[in-house]
Amino acid sequence: MEMSAALGREIFYIEIWHFAALLVILGVNSWFYRNAEKNGLFYRYLMLQGALLLWVISKMLKSVAPTETLRWLAIVSQYLGVSFLGPLFFLFAWRYVYGRDLAVGRRLILYGLSLFFFIVMATNPYHHLFYATYTFYRDTFGPVFYGLSAYTYLLILVSTLLFLHGMRRRHGAGGVGGAGTSGDLFVALSAVLPLLINAAYTYNLFKQRFDYTPLFMTLSLAFFGLAAFRSRFLGVLPAAWKTLLLELEDPLILTGRSGKVRRVIKLAPGTRPRVEIVQGGRIYRLHREKRGRQGTLYHYVDVTKIEELKQALVEKNRQLESAIEEIRRRNRKTLELMKADLLNRSRRELHDILGHSLTQVIYLLRLEKLENPLPAPEDEAGGDSYKRVGDGDSGRDGGSHGDRSLIRTIIADGLKRLEGSLRGEGREGNSLSIALGGLLNSFYLPEVSVEFLLRGNERPLPEALVVELIGCCREGITNAVKHGKAERIDLVLLYGAKKLALLIHDNGSGCTDCRRGNGLSLMEEGLARFGGSLAIRSEADEGYQLTIRLPYPGTPEVSEHNTEVHPSADPVSVKTIIES
Incomplete structure (x- = not known):
């Protein structure tokens, strides 16, 4: 049939508005599908929206149908959605309020009445009970x-009243996040407004160029979405909350009541909630677990740095314990x-000091016995029985008294040196020659x-x-007097370029098979x-010779050659001292 220009423009505007409404409806419901909790209530909501979408699409097809037959098929499709719109809305409200579906028998009654009205409408050409008259225009x-x-x-x-009752009972008078009275109003508007517009169009309550129901249904979806955000009855995160959570640096996992992961923020998709999550070289630990009516929010914090510090601390403690154990071992x-x-x-010290002192005491006692063999009491004869190196002569009575005093002095000095040595008080200084002079002055050997x-x-x-060297000299002199019965002892101290040498030589009896005792x-x-x-x-009757060779501290030992000879009764080669 031919179409006037005015009718064509009217159809064009109708289709443009309906198409825009269709895009909004599909977009809003797609968003709900991605973000809402997938439960029975949500699927009831999708069935309700499906009936509304069928109504809109059928109206669009009805406006552009080229023949009366196609127009009638679009009308039948339209009323398939409209006939079941009431029962679907009621079942959605019932599921929301009571958390379960209506009994099967009652659902069949509701669906049966809707099916009856649809069959009557579809068979209208045979009885005209639904449309009294019907033409193309x-x-x-x-x-x-x-x-x-x-x-x-x-x-x-009834569904709207039931739904508002359930919202008030669930959220209380103040609502959750301000979802009280305002939330109820938005839900009521989202349900009733499209029906009021459709009633006005049907009964010609005011003049409309075309049926505005699809457009107001789009507006009702906006109201419904806002109510969903504020009341969260579909498990959708409020927009402000979602924006806030996305701005957080901490990872989040949202799960539904069944435990299914609904959203993962700042973690790999599909990550399941657990106490500790390791991803991308980072360690995230569960900080807080907030359980709600629609599901659970898991809040994680990045503890990578903390774990690294813990590991570093453990390693430092291990190293410290090892160091402490090593220090204890050392x-x-x-x-x-x-x-x-x-x-x-x-x-x-005991060996040197006591041996040195006792040797002198025994030597003096033996000397006194030889020179004064138990004289008679009336024997006044005497002479210089004892003398110290460099001492002058004295009378017998004075000598005897002096020897006893000397013995006591030797013993006292020896004990004093021993006590000081054990206490660590003895100091020899850094000069070996001065220390040797002090040692020689401490000897009381008149005949040596x-x-x-x-x-x-x-x-x-x-x-x-x-x-150490003073102890060696003391031991050598003591052995020369005690064992070798020496009368002359030569000490030679040589400072070479790389080392020093110390020779102790006596003219005592010597030995052919010398055994090293504790002293040596x-x-x-x-x-x-x-x-x-x-x-x-040492050789028998040829004396005894000790030769000590030492590198200077910090200098490796190197052989030297020196042919100097010291003037003594028995010449001793310095080369012999160095190389022997």
Whole structure:
């Protein structure tokens, strides 16, 4: 059929508005589908929206149908959605309020009435009870149409009241997040406004160029979405909340009541909630778990730095414990070495000082016995029985009294030195020649001649080394007097370029098979600590010779050659001292 320009423009505007409304409806419902909790209530809502969408699409097809037959098919499709709109809305409200579906028998009654009205409408050409008259451009309604309208409006009105009652009961008078009275109003408007507009169009309450119902249905979806945001009855996050959560730096996981993950923020998609999550080299730990009516919100915090610091602290503690254990081990070893050193030093001091003192005492007593063999009481004869190196003569009575006093002095000095040594009070200084002079002055051997020869430029030595060398000299002189019955002892101290040498030579009896006693063993041990060595040379009736060679501290031992000879009764080659 031909179409006028005015009719064409009217159809064009109708289709444009309906198409825009269709896009908004699809967009809003798609958003709901992505974000809402997938439960029975949500699927009831989708069925309700599906009936409304069928109504809109059918009206669009009705406006552009080129033939009367196609127009009639679009009208039938339109009323398929309209007939079931009331029961779907009521079942949605019932599920929201009571959390379960209506009984099956009652649902069948509601659906049966809707199916009855739809069948009557679809078969209208045979009885004209739904449409009294019907043409391509205009139609009038019959009694069944008004019955369907009353049935649909009644169910929607009851559903709206039931829905508002459920919202008030669930959220309280103040609502959740301001979802009280304002939320109720938005939900009521979203349900009733399209039906009011459709009723006005049907009964010509005011003049409309075309049916505005689809457009107001789009507006009702906006109201419904706002109500959903404020009341959260579909489990949709409020817009302000979602924006806030997306701005947070912390990861979030939202799950529904069934435990299904609905949304993951700042974590890999599909991440399941657990106490600790490791992703991308980062460690996230559950900080807070907030359970709500529609699901659970899991809040995680990044603890990577904390874990790294913990690991570093554990490693530092392990290293510290190892260091402490190593220090304890070294302290134990040092203590053992100190004990061993103290024991050896005590043995050495006891051996040297007591042996040195007792040797002098025994020597003096033997000398007194030889020179004064138990004289008669009336025997007044006497002479210079005892003398110290460099001392003058004295009378017998005075000599006897002086020897006893000298013995007491020797013993007292020996005990005093022993006590000071054990306390660590004895100090020899850094000059070996001065220390040797002090040692020689401490000897009281009237019949023994001791000569000391120093060659080379003297160097300061560590005090420990001086103490060791003084002990060696004391031991050598004591052995020469005690065992070799020597009358002359030569001490030669040579400072070379790389090392020093000390020779102790006596003219005593000597020995052919000399056995090393404690004294010589202690001398060797002490010299070994400084890298020194001890050499012994002796023949029967040819005296006894000890040769000590030591590198200077911090200087490796190097052989030297020197042909200087010291003037003594028995010439001793310095080259022999160095190389023997």
